[in-house]
Amino acid sequence: MKSIRIIIRNIRDALKGVFRNFSLSFASISCITITLIVVAISLILSENVDNFTKLVERDVTIVAFIDNNADDSKIEEIREEISSLNNIDEYEFRPKEQITNEMRDSSEVFDSIMKNWTDEENPIQNTFQIKVKDINKIDNVAKKVEKIDGITLVKYGEGVVNQLISTFDFIHKICIGAVIALILVTAFLISNTIKITISSRQREIGIMRLIGASNLNIRIPFIIEGLILGLLGSIIPVGLTIYGYNTLYNHFHGQLFSPFIKLIEPVPFVYYASLILIGIGILVGMFGSWRAVRKHLKI
Amino acid sequence: MELIRLTNVKKTYKTGVTAIQDLNLSIDKGEFVFIIGSTGCGKSTLIKMLYREEKPTSGQIIVGGIDVGKLRNGKVYKIRRKIGVVFQDFKLLPKSTVYENVAFALEIFGLPKDEIHSKVLKALELVGLKHKIKNYPAQLSGGEQQRVAIARAIVNGPKLLICDEPTGNLDKNTGMEIMRVLNEINKLGTTIIMVTHDINIVEQMGKRVIVLDSGRVVKDYAKGTYRR
Structure with a gap:
């Protein structure tokens, strides 16, 4: 019972934290949203290029x-x-x-x-x-x-095939590199934005410490807050991925330039991609909060 | 019965300034003790060491059976839960109501809602602010804000209440009002240590008075014996 009450209180406090500091929360959410959109584009591109490569390889x-x-x-x-x-x-x-x-x-x-x-x-x-x-x-x-x-x-199809495959391979590698770089940049940006949010609440953390909150007591609401920010920040990217990719797929009738280069079917691809985006948003939000609050705890 | 014991305590800051030296002190349960002295005499350092905001450079500080000087930063909460602290600047959460400010201290420990409710109301009743539970700190006077801070400090039922110039920001009458509240709390069994510059209050209250100078205890007046 006690632990359930503590969890509920932490979630409630985290939600309060998000809404009572809305302007800063909004900054964090926007930051997550923008970077996740770019991650989504890279992810879709990377997976499709990977798919092209497989199709080409299969057809050769x-x-x-x-x-x-x-x-x-x-x-x-x-x-x-x-x-x-x-x-x-x-x-x-x-x-x-x-x-x-x-x-x-x-x-x-x-x-x-x-x-x-x-x-x-x-x-x-x-x-x-x-x-x-x-x-x-x-x-x-x-x-x-x-x-x-x-x-x-x-x-x-000597030469042409090899060239095509090595080109696709190159694009795929660049996309993966871009996704990883973006995730790192996002984590860093979010960590800094949340740091500003938390710095403005240094007083709150100080009071919590004063009245006997353990480091975990203090950290958990902030980490849940990061989770919520990540979740809220991934709404628009997920919407864009699902709606945008379906639209793109229908517009090109499922193929790019020629029947040879087929796009990945939207279902279940967009849902997997969405899960990945939500996962990245949440993890990055939590990690950002954890890193940011660390500074204020004398460990 | 002894609640606090300081033995040969010395505190030198990184800057090289020695704030406390050769300090030996014992305070019993249920006492009300004033700590006075000129600015820079070590009053604040002394009480900061009691709630482990600062560590002594040498010597031993025992509060409620805990060797405070040996507590690691991650374990500081253990002593904080036994101590209530009140400051000159109240340290309330501006975006939380009076009720939330006081309940905050209990919610951290996962107490049931009903228990929190009754304890918060009891604490606010003791400081005479039961009718303002829905107000925000900015809607209260300085004296009222300090009373909220006191309610928050005592809601846990601490054995020790440390007050760092709680009347410093308040006018004379409001200051006395706060002293009446603290006296009530002391009568209920809580040990109180209060740092102040206000000699009038010290004189009127007639409690034990410890005078510090250059980090040493220079006078220790027993209850009712202090005269300016």
Whole structure:
């Protein structure tokens, strides 16, 4: 009972602290809000870039074209050789009939050209589509596949893919760096703002000490106050994340520039992002208060 | 029965100033003691050491069985809970009502609401301010504010009440009003130590008087023997 009463009193005192010192609380809340908005943007950007990278990596395949003279047993030999290579995630044989039909289905122009082709006229070759485990070693695999007897050509979007992936990787790293830097800056800013709030209440802390409040007695209401400030400061960033990202997603129909670069589905992504923002707000608010009140306790 | 004992207490500040030296003193439970002396004689340092705002450089200070000089900063609250302190400038929370200011001291310890309510009202009744519980400090006169501070200091039922020039900011009549309140509290069994410059009050009250000079006790008048 006693501890429950103390907790309730601490929460009540913290709320009183927030509202009775509203101008300073407002300063702290604004500070948290602004930085959390920037954190939210970096977070969304970073996660999407990460997602692009994964999509690109998943879609990168080596296409090995097979000599049209190769018969079924030769194809089987090639299959065995491919399966014996290292770094192979999966591979699939795609007969030329299948590719032809897919192409005809995909476009009327293709269809009108290709429908009159005889089997001999059809320049399309049987292929193996190969996915690798480690995208960075795709060159190596491609070279080995090229050497297999019966393979006439190997294509895998050389250079472009690697460049794209390394660019995405770079953006992702910058975003993560920005998020970490922002969190640190926010913690520092909030700590300083709360320090001003608390300095203006030095008298209150002095009186609390005088009438026998322990350091914990004094610190807890301020830490809860920091928690409340963090929570209030994360309302607008969370709202913007949920509403803003949904709007963005719908505006771009879930893709950026091309169907190749898909945005992350808003649900549940925005809720996870919101939880992270609230978590950062709360932790940073509490840490800021803890740091700020420390100065006034002679420990 | 002895409540406070100071043995060979010396206090030298970092600045090199020695405020208290060779001080030996004993105060019994239920006593009312005035500490007087010229400015800079060590009065404030002496009482600050009693509630452990300052630590003695050497010597021993026992208050209510606790060796105050040996308390770590984190444990200071242990002695503070046994002592009420009243200051010249009242030290009230300006944004809290009279009731909240007094209740503050009890809420920290997690007492039930009913108990807090009855104790706060009792303390405010004793100082004659039960009718002003909803006022804020700024709406009260100086004497009334000091009475709120006294109510806050005694609401815990401390064994010792330390008053640092509680009448310093008040006119003569209001000052005497405060002294009547303190006398009432003393009659109920609380030991009171009061630092003051006001010799008239000291004379009128007829209590034990300790005179300090250059950090030493130069006179210790027993109850009713002090004459200017």
